[in-house]
Each structure stands twice: as C-alpha cells, then as structure tokens.
Amino acid sequence: MPIAMAPAQGFYINLDRSPQRRRAVEAEIARAGLAGRYRRFPGIDGAMLPAGRYAVTPGEAGCFLSHLGAIEAGAASGRPVHVLEDDALLCRGFARHLAMIVDRVLDHFDIVFTDMLLPGNPEFTRDCLAYYRDHRSTGAFNVFAGTYWACMASYVVHPGAAGKLAGLLRQEEQAGMRQPVDLYLARLVKDGSITAGCLFPFVTSVHFPYPGMARDKDVARTTIHRPRETVAERLIVDLPRAAFYIDIDLKRLRSGLAALAPVPEALRADFRNCAALLDAMPAR
Numbered sequence: 001m002p003i004a005m006a007p008a009q010g011f012y013i014n015l016d017r018s019p020q021r022r023r024a025v026e027a028e029i030a031r032a033g034l035a036g037r038y039r040r041f042p043g044i045d046g047a048m049l050p051a052g053r054y055a056v057t058p059g060e061a062g063c064f065l066s067h068l069g070a071i072e073a074g075a076a077s078g079r080p081v082h083v084l085e086d087d088a089l090l091c092r093g094f095a096r097h098l099a100m101i102v103d104r105v106l107d108h109f110d111i112v113f114t115d116m117l118l119p120g121n122p123e124f125t126r127d128c129l130a131y132y133r134d135h136r137s138t139g140a141f142n143v144f145a146g147t148y149w150a151c152m153a154s155y156v157v158h159p160g161a162a163g164k165l166a167g168l169l170r171q172e173e174q175a176g177m178r179q180p181v182d183l184y185l186a187r188l189v190k191d192g193s194i195t196a197g198c199l200f201p202f203v204t205s206v207h208f209p210y211p212g213m214a215r216d217k218d219v220a221r222t223t224i225h226r227p228r229e230t231v232a233e234r235l236i237v238d239l240p241r242a243a244f245y246i247d248i249d250l251k252r253l254r255s256g257l258a259a260l261a262p263v264p265e266a267l268r269a270d271f272r273n274c275a276a277l278l279d280a281m282p283a284r
Helices: 019-031 058-075 094-108 122-138 162-174 181-190 231-243 250-258 265-280
Strands: 009-014 038-042 081-085 088-090 111-113 142-145 154-157 196-200 204-206
Touching: 009 019, 009 058, 019 081, 019 088, 038 058, 038 081, 058 081, 058 162, 058 181, 094 111, 094 142, 094 154, 094 196, 122 142, 122 196, 122 265, 162 181, 204 231, 231 250, 231 265, 250 265
Parallel strands: 009 038, 009 081, 111 196
Antiparallel strands: 081 154, 088 204, 111 154, 142 196
C-alpha cells in the first residue's frame, strides 16, 4: 500500500546503458509502495572517464562519482537521503523499515546501511546467527554500530551529515581516488571521521548470479568491470550477506551453492564456510 509521505528523499543510481536494471529497481520501489518517491540519478560510466585519472579502475571510479553525485543531490533536499544501486532488492514491508530507520536509528549516525558484505570472521558470524535467531523469534532488529566493511547497495544519510560526507568524498576524488568508494567509507568509519550503523538482519539485498541462470542475468551482473571474477567467486563472497536478508529464499541459496561444486582449490575453504553457515540457519 502506498504511504502518504516518503520519510526520505530517494535516489537510485542507474547507467544509461542499463535499461533492464532500471526497470528492475523501479519495480522494487513500486512493490515497496514508494513509486514516484525516488529519482533516477544517471550513473557515471567509468568507461567514459579519462584514462589514468584515478588510481582505481574505471568502473570503480564511475561508481565512486555516482555515489558522490547522488549524495550531493540529496544534500540539497535537507531531508534524509536514501540511495539505492540499481541491483537492489527491497524486502516486504520495506517502507516501514525505512521509516523506522529515519525515526529511531538515523539520529545516532551519519549513515545507516541496510545491508553490507560480511567479513570472514567466525566469531562475528556466530554473533550474526544469534541476532538472526532472536529476530526470527521476537521480530527485533539490531544495529551494528561503528562496523562497516563494504557494499553500497542501499544506505540512508542523515540530513545533517550529507554535506560533510559529500565533502569528504570530493576531497578523496581530488586526491586521485585511491580506493573504491565503499572501502574509502570503511576507512572513514574506522578513523572516526564519520559514524555508521547497519540494520540487522538486512532489509535489502542484491540480485545474485545463481549458477546457470539466464533470465535477468544483466540485472545480477555487476556493472563494475571485473573480467577475472567468476560466478563462483561472486556468489561465495555475497552468500553470507544474502543469508541474513530477511526475505532470502534459503532453499534456492543452498541449491545455488551446491551447483558450484566442485570449486577450485582456492575457494574450497570459503565454500565450506558458506555451506556451514547455511546449515546453521534456522528453518523458516
């Protein structure tokens, strides 16, 4: 059901050459009852940037500039800013969760993520499983405070921090953009330049390139050019994050992981860790 007023100014980042992804993210926004509340921010195509201008790859540079531009545009609104990448998935009831972030969480942080990549840390994974089981039984959410690793698929910026964040990103851009945008933000969080939280379990996720998938493969494929990245690598890196998305289809995730076998030796330890995590997930 559409809500009367969006609690944040929404932007979704989309490259001109990705019309299928635009349709996909607009469908997600419409299902959330937020149609018309989000504006498209035309993504910066890294392939069109001058060669050698930045230390990162062209795709990473385009991603950095796109997020910088979206945050700058949102800063002018004077409202909380919700930025989506165009491969984002929004859970059922997302509008309520977004309103909860704005009303109850955002005042404590400069930026709040609605999902993120997770580190390969067994202790942290055990904590996530405990928090997830608690959510399954009580409906309670947790917020990871001061903890952020990577991923910019969905985040909310405090209206009082948007200008500061945009300024820090602009400084890094002018310094040659030495890191991708998410790793640079992680550095800012670590050194205390900005404060960050992440809602858990995750109320957003991204489309995944399940093995053998043909339909919507352009939506699932990253637009940051990584010629040596395989489907197995992408799925194994993203799987822990996907497992804690509140609307994830765990059966499909298990099937997708099983379809990767046998994996190259370099991925076997991570593959086993992913399988163990899925085995430990509570039944739905």
